[in-house]
Amino acid sequence: MKITSRFTIAVHTMLAIYTFQNKYKVTSDFIASSVNVNPVVIRRTLQNLKAAKLVDIKAGIGGATLAKNAADITLYDIYSVVDCINENLFNFHDNPNPDCPVGKNIHSVLDKHLTAAQTAMENELKNVTLEYLSNQLKIYINNN
Amino acid sequence: MKITSRFTIAVHTMLAIYTFQNKYKVTSDFIASSVNVNPVVIRRTLQNLKAAKLVDIKAGIGGATLAKNAADITLYDIYSVVDCINENLFNFHDNPNPDCPVGKNIHSVLDKHLTAAQTAMENELKNVTLEYLSNQLKIYINNN
DNA sequence: GTAGTTGTAATCACATTAGTTACAATAAAT
DNA sequence: ATTTATTGTAACTAATGTGATTACAACTAC
Numbered sequence: 001m002k003i004t005s006r007f008t009i010a011v012h013t014m015l016a017i018y019t020f021q022n023k024y025k026v027t028s029d030f031i032a033s034s035v036n037v038n039p040v041v042i043r044r045t046l047q048n049l050k051a052a053k054l055v056d057i058k059a060g061i062g063g064a065t066l067a068k069n070a071a072d073i074t075l076y077d078i079y080s081v082v083d084c085i086n087e088n089l090f091n092f093h094d095n096p097n098p099d100c101p102v103g104k105n106i107h108s109v110l111d112k113h114l115t116a117a118q119t120a121m122e123n124e125l126k127n128v129t130l131e132y133l134s135n136q137l138k139i140y141i142n143n144n
Numbered sequence: 145m146k147i148t149s150r151f152t153i154a155v156h157t158m159l160a161i162y163t164f165q166n167k168y169k170v171t172s173d174f175i176a177s178s179v180n181v182n183p184v185v186i187r188r189t190l191q192n193l194k195a196a197k198l199v200d201i202k203a204g205i206g207g208a209t210l211a212k213n214a215a216d217i218t219l220y221d222i223y224s225v226v227d228c229i230n231e232n233l234f235n236f237h238d239n240p241n242p243d244c245p246v247g248k249n250i251h252s253v254l255d256k257h258l259t260a261a262q263t264a265m266e267n268e269l270k271n272v273t274l275e276y277l278s279n280q281l282k283i284y285i286n287n288n
Numbered sequence: 289g290t291a292g293t294t295g296t297a298a299t300c301a302c303a304t305t306a307g308t309t310a311c312a313a314t315a316a317a318t
Numbered sequence: 319a320t321t322t323a324t325t326g327t328a329a330c331t332a333a334t335g336t337g338a339t340t341a342c343a344a345c346t347a348c
Contacts, residue, residue: 002234020246035240036238044326059324060324086260089265092147106159110152128257135250167312190294204347206294291346295342314323
């Protein structure tokens with residue numbers, strides 16, 4: 001089981017907005033064409049990003065723009081917004097047997113380590129800003 | 145989307161085997177009762193663990209035992225065995241548009257950071273041995 | 289051979305995902 | 319005011335993955 005592609009779709013969306021917002025009207029159709037998914041999927045993603053105040057969307061006329069400085073947006077912000085996982089990365093089996101010493105204490109023993117693993121992953125995402133990704137992207141584009 | 149409970153079920157299974165293997169015949173029914181899942185789920189888990197040479201299973205007579213020293217088994221070993229995720233934690237959307245500068249380079253820009261996040265998580269799991277978990281468990285049991 | 293257990297296939301219900309259609313609401317342009 | 323392009327959102331579908339469950343052959347000690 002993996003983390004939904006909604007996350008990478010959202011990152012792609014943010015990067016497309018930041019790259020093109022000063023040149024084009026960045027509509028859901030435009031983004032959908034770059035990401036290669038259905039426009040409705042992008043609109044749903046944009047609604048999530050908007051609710052977290054990461055983007056502004058112009059209803060009617062169309063087009064999305066960043067609502068914050070790209071240097072202040074990390075992969076973790078995007079990951080948090082799109083509910084890739086709902087709180088816990090690791091799915092724990094329900095109702096271990098309280099009448100067994102192992103079943104009774106398995107949560108006490110294991111939970112902190114699962115949390116630590118998840119936190120380590122999330123901290124890596126916090127290290128990467130949208131601005132940094134955009135700068136890297138420009139290097140790749142110039143080398144094409 | 146989360147990591148399957150097959151992982152915590154497998155950890156619970158290993159901990160139950162280690163805890164009880166010198167006292168009882170640890171059958172799939174026994175483990176299933178502690179974990180509180182169907183015995184077939186435990187048998188499938190045991191098959192995975194056996195394939196990775198983490199446990200021995202006695203067909204016919206019944207009962208599972210550790211095949212390695214508990215100090216040499218980490219959460220990562222168990223996580224690797226059970227295919228909680230099949231290689232990549234993050235599911236990337238398929239076929240970003242190669243005719244768009246963003247779509248063309250999104251993998252080049254993003255992949256390394258997703259890998260870094262996954263690796264950070266997995267490294268945390270490598271820090272925790274079954275022996276350590278068992279020692280912690282004993283402390284909890286003694287305090288009950 | 290009996291009893292208890294493993295090994296494994298088959299089927300089921302459920303949840304999640306992403307795709308898709310459809311259309312009302314919005315707002316600029318004319 | 320009407321037209322046009324777009325957003326916002328509901329509804330439905332197909333595909334997939336998970337875990338539960340039933341069933342039974344194979345195995346091994348007794």
